[in-house]
Every structure is written in structure tokens, then in C-alpha cells.
Amino acid sequence: MGGTFDPIHHGHLLAASEAAYALGLDEVVFVPAGQPWQKDGRDIADAEDRYLMTVLATAAHPVFSVSRVDIDRAGATYTVDTLRDLRGVYGPEAELHFITGADALGGIHTWKGAEELLELARFVGVSRPGYDLGEIELPAGKVDLVEIPMMDISSTECRERAAEGRPLWYLVPDDVARYIALRGLYRG
Ligand SMILES: Nc1ncnc2c1ncn2[C@@H]1O[C@H](COP(=O)(O)OP(=O)(O)OP(=O)(O)O)[C@@H](O)[C@H]1O
Numbered sequence: 001m002g003g004t005f006d007p008i009h010h011g012h013l014l015a016a017s018e019a020a021y022a023l024g025l026d027e028v029v030f031v032p033a034g035q036p037w038q039k040d041g042r043d044i045a046d047a048e049d050r051y052l053m054t055v056l057a058t059a060a061h062p063v064f065s066v067s068r069v070d071i072d073r074a075g076a077t078y079t080v081d082t083l084r085d086l087r088g089v090y091g092p093e094a095e096l097h098f099i100t101g102a103d104a105l106g107g108i109h110t111w112k113g114a115e116e117l118l119e120l121a122r123f124v125g126v127s128r129p130g131y132d133l134g135e136i137e138l139p140a141g142k143v144d145l146v147e148i149p150m151m152d153i154s155s156t157e158c159r160e161r162a163a164e165g166r167p168l169w170y171l172v173p174d175d176v177a178r179y180i181a182l183r184g185l186y187r188g
């Protein structure tokens with residue numbers, strides 16, 4: 001599952017769990033983006049903090065893991081590189097599925113190497129509050145859509161709450177809430 005995870009929240013975790021169940025996936029690898037170029041101009045927490053929060057959030061799940069491929073690669077993060085790197089790790093026989101929000105996949109034609117990208121994996125778009133799956137234009141036959149219970153949480157709201165000193169409990173996993181407080185993240 002790809003994302004900026006700034007911070008990771010229960011919407012991401014539910015999305016990964018539901019997509020894994022719906023598609024019968026053996027493993028879900030969370031891949032925090034190193035430099036999400038389409039979020040340029042936004043203040044983004046340090047990649048190591050986002051990586052560690054993702055590790056804390058997923059540690060208890062039997063088939064969730066976290067990959068550093070995107071944060072260890074210099075420069076802007078492109079999913080075409082992510083998928084090549086993961087193919088190198090998992091080998092030619094692995095069936096790769098790239099899970100993310102259906103809203104994000106609606107912009108896939110703007111991603112680097114969009115045509116090659118669609119040959120490197122199946123894409124899985126999960127539903128998200130505020131977006132109508134029927135209205136999102138997706139490449140025909142290349143994307144599986146998975147409807148998940150609506151959890152109206154965004155990283156933006158989590159950051160805003162942290163900045164205002166409002167609680168993050170139950171929007172993010174407990175260890176992530178503690179990590180944000182201990183490190184003083186998003187205080188502005
Ligand atoms: N509550 C949610 N339900 C379903 N999908 C979600 C939810 N939150 C995020 N996603 C999806 O997970 C992917 C990665 O999300 P990302 O890390 O950018 O978090 P975000 O909450 O969208 O962040 P931000 O508010 O900073 O833009 C995105 O494609 C997004 O659509």
C-alpha cells in the first residue's frame with residue numbers, strides 16, 4: 001500500500017486490511033513515500049518519522065510489513081520505481097497489487113510512466129468518504145475497486161488536531177498518538 005502516511009491513521013489500516021481480504025492477498029507491504037512530488041510545497045514530516053510511525057501502526061498485524069524502498073531512494077518518489085524495486089525483492093513470480101485510495105488513482109494518468117506502470121502491477125483503489133467511486137475515471141480493466149466501511153479520517157485532520165493540541169486517540173493507533181506527542185510532531 002502506497003501513501004505519504006503523514007501520519008498513518010486508521011483509514012489507511014482499514015483500507016489495507018479490507019483490500020487484502022477482498023483480493024485474497026498473502027501480504028501487505030506499506031511503502032511510505034520518500035518525496036511525494038505531487039505534495040511539493042507542503043510541509044511533510046521527516047521520512048524516518050513517517051516510516052517509524054508506519055512500523056508502529058502495523059507491527060501487531062500478522063501479514064503487514066513496511067518497506068523502505070521509497071524513503072531510501074533519492075529524489076522524487078515515483079510508483080514506477082517502487083514497483084520495480086519490489087519486483088526485485090519479491091521475484092518474477094510474485095503477483096503485485098498496488099493499493100491506494102481510488103481518489104489518488106483517479107490521477108494516475110499524471111503519474112510518471114503511467115503506461116508502463118499499469119503493466120507492472122494490478123492497481124487496487126479503495127473507497128473513501130467524499131469520493132463517489134462511480135465518478136472517478138480509471139484506466140479500463142487495470143484497477144480493482146474495493147468498497148470499504150467509510151472512515152472519515154485524513155492525515156490532514158490528524159496534523160491539524162496535533163497542531164491545536166486536540167486529541168488523536170482512536171484516529172491513529174495508540175503507539176502513533178504517543179509517538180507524535182513524544183516527538184512533538186505537527187506542533188507548527
Ligand atoms: N480514510 C480513508 N479511507 C480510505 N482511503 C484513505 C483514507 N485516508 C487516506 N486514504 C487513501 O490512502 C492513500 C494514502 O493516503 P495519504 O497518506 O496521502 O493520506 P491522506 O489522509 O489522504 O493524507 P492528506 O490528508 O495529508 O492528503 C491515499 O490514496 C488516500 O486516498
Ligand SMILES: O=C(O)c1ccc[n+]([C@@H]2O[C@H](COP(=O)([O-])O)[C@@H](O)[C@H]2O)c1
Binds near residue numbers: 003101
Ligand atoms: O508515480 C507517481 O508519479 C505518483 C504520483 C502521485 C502519487 N503517487 C503514489 O500514490 C500513492 C498515494 O499518494 P498520496 O500522495 O495520496 O499519499 C503514494 O504511494 C505515492 O507515491 C505516485
